[in-house]
Amino acid sequence: MVWTWARVGVGVLLGTVTALVELVFLAWAALILIPAWAQPRARRAAVHRIHAGARNLCEVERWRLAAFLRTENASDYTGRRAVEYLALRWSAGLLGGLLLLLFLYGVAVGAIWTHDLFTGRSTVLLVVSQIVLGLLGLFLSIQGFIGVAAIERRLARHFLGPSTREMLERRITELSTSRAGVVAAIDAERRRIERDLHDGVQQRLVALGMLLGRARRSADNAALLAQAHAETQHLLDELRDVAWRAYPAALDNLGLHEALLRVAERAGVPVRLRYELGERPPTAVETAAYFVVSEAVTNAAKHAYAEEVTVDITRTDKLTVRIRDDGIGGADPSGSGLSGLARRVAALDGEFTVDSPAGGPTVIVAELPCA
Incomplete structure (x- = not known):
């Protein structure tokens, strides 16, 4: 001051x-x-x-x-x-x-x-x-x-100035860039879902079909049917995971806070969540904030070898999402995951920054307009 x-x-x-x-x-x-x-x-x-x-x-x-x-x-x-x-x-x-x-x-x-x-x-x-x-x-x-x-x-x-013409030209450029980013983010999300279905669900369906085929040909098929039943449970878990990563139902039904609590439970690393919103933000902002936190927490657990992740959700005139982990750092903002988040935030006229020096910590901040 x-x-x-x-x-x-x-x-x-x-x-x-x-x-x-x-x-x-x-x-x-x-x-x-x-x-x-x-x-x-x-x-x-x-x-x-x-x-x-x-x-x-x-x-x-x-x-x-x-x-x-x-x-x-x-x-x-x-x-x-x-x-x-x-x-x-x-x-x-x-x-x-x-x-x-x-x-x-x-x-x-x-x-x-x-x-x-x-x-x-x-x-x-x-x-x-x-x-x-x-x-x-x-x-x-x-x-x-x-x-x-x-x-x-x-x-x-x-x-x-800036003059009206320059402001319009800047806005057109921003909209063109964000639109291209949204298209790229959608394509990347589709490829990820296809990969999850191919590597997980499809393989389990093949295994389930083979078990059922063996059960039909076997005289004593009780053990095979038990294996098939267990395989269906694994298959349901895989489908739930894919559906959750595509879009969590809890986000619509229970709101952002509850959805983020579930992200913390499934993270595989301790997550401290500080949620300070008095009312629910707009749906598009809520969705973007959820995916920023989900991707950042996943990266911290899988790639940064973090021992703790801190998530702060605050709101003034903008909704601010801040994720900090104590991992090894070195996150690449141009990588597919973080660049996809940047495009998602830019589509809402928000700002997305990544500070990840070698050795950590990594701090990711997304500011999303709520108007």
Whole structure:
């Protein structure tokens, strides 16, 4: 928090410096434009120079806003929009400078009164009253910094973009990428189900058919029928496992919490689950969260040799799923399992990150919008 306020304060201070530069630039622009206004060729040359200078200053502002106020803006604005932005931006910059002077003045006055108290030149009551006024001034200064930062962001967003066209192009690209990812994830899931059926269920069906065939040809078939009956139980367990991995019925019937408890029971490794949702999220979000946890826990047990997995499910404006294991690390985010989860999360406009250094621990975080 202290670092955040320090960063914003530095950003506002730099904004005051750039505001002074922008005032000088605007005065220079007026000086070269007014004499050239009557001559079209000279006017065009002056406008071109002004637009180029305005764009250079706006690039400095874009860097300042991104570095200190965490605001990204597009680079496709015109020179005219840059001039319009600077014509308004300088006032916000000077306002931030006045707030900084007020803050520094309050600090200096507080230091003087404190010094007077220790040297016997002032009374405790007077110093306490000044401290109260100083705290009030500090609160007003902080609120002023917040307001200036908000004005800066709004002006930059209005004049520098991103433009409507760029926003639409970005959205189209995101949708095309997520759609391709969903198709790939569906194909991968189908291949996995086919592999499970072929390697597990199909083999047991073949074994069951052979047992029943031997039982028909045998005079004493009680033992063979008992084996066949046992094989049907194994077959049912295999089918339940395949169905559970494809889509758990408990997710619809009992909700995400109960489904995750069952994942923890079947994990083969101790799983600590912290579930802090007051109400059920949307179905698509619930499903994505379930598969993220299920895949991550399975990977931790099979590949990371983890001794414990911690799963945290929290919600603010987004549903956040965080899985941490104490395994050997080195998970590859581009692998089929994790990349499939990333595509599933991206399809919901969510964010998916994997931090898995060699030696561990592995931390997987998925943030899913709930709106």
